Amino acid sequence: MFTGIIQAVGTISAMQPTGGDMRLRVETGKLDMSDVALGDSIATNGVCLTVVEFSNHHYVADLSSETLKRSGFAHYQLGQKVNLEKAMLASTRFGGHIVSGHVDGVGEVLSVTQSARAWEVWVKAPDELAKYIAEKGSITVDGVSLTVNGVDGAKFRLTLVPHTMQETNIGTYQAGTKVNLEVDVVARYLERLILGDKAAQSSAGKEISLAFLAEHGYLR
Template sequence: MFTGLIAGVGRLGSREARGGDVRLTINVGTLPFDGVALGESIAVNGVCLTVVEFDATSFAVDASNETLALTTLGGLEIGAPLNLERAMLPTDRLGGHLVSGHVDGIGHAVRRWDDARAVRWRIEAPMTVLRYVAHKGSICVDGVSLTVNAVDATGFELALIPHTIEHTAFHAMREGDAVNLEVDLLARYVERLLATKDA
């Protein structure tokens, strides 16, 4: 489980085909990396992945074909900046919102504009994601817990403050880029409960 508060920005170091899927090596960059362990979960652009190898400056993860098909990880270029977060501890503050690292869909950053010191973005998203997006609700975009400023039938808007831009990979985001989206866990569970209440 994660909070959506990015702990560091790393980069995609390599992509290696292995037995029909892929092993990715991630350079940790600014991620605090002390005490890392094999089998640990790290969110990479919002995707929960398992550490299978590591050294002092990088870690390797195996990405299944499903992960590559349902997230942006398969299309990233070597050297692409990545939002990184290690799994939360029971004693951590929950400053963002509960994030599982299970991507619900891919959106596209279609418009950027300045709003005082903030940067506003419009993200277009599939209806399978938008049905869970609420005005002033939470959404996870490339692993970052953000507040929805507006939502309509085709997408939603975000406002990124200077701190968020400086300390995440959003500083490199361009119009047209694909992003991983994870909806608020509570919205999913509420829908499931309502669907089964008469069962």
């Protein structure tokens, strides 16, 4: 489990294809590796990866075909900057929101414009994720816990303060940049809960329609 508060920006230094999936090496920059052990989790651009090898300055992790399909890692290159966060402790200050490190899809940056000392970033999410994105709700973008400040269909607006721009890879964003998105986990569980007993049916869970909500008393 993570909070979406980035601890360091790392650099991808090796990407080794291994029969349909990939082994990744990340140079960790200023990330404190002194308490890391084999099997620990490190969120890498929002993807929860398991450490299989490490030193004071790097770690190695395996990426499954599912991870490559769901995230932007399939398109990353050597030298790519990635946001890093170690898994939270029970004593960790909870400064962001609940982040699982399970990416839901890949979005695309539409524009980056300055507004006073802040930056406004518009992102286009995959259409199937639009229903989970609400104004003033939380969303994880490349592992960063952010507040949605505007919604227009599947597009949403973020407002980034200078600290966030400096301490994450968001400062490198431009129109066309692909980003890993994880929607608020609470929205996902609510969707499943609303299905009730129908959740056990194999065809359930694909879409909740207005007719379904009305039938179960959620609409009048």
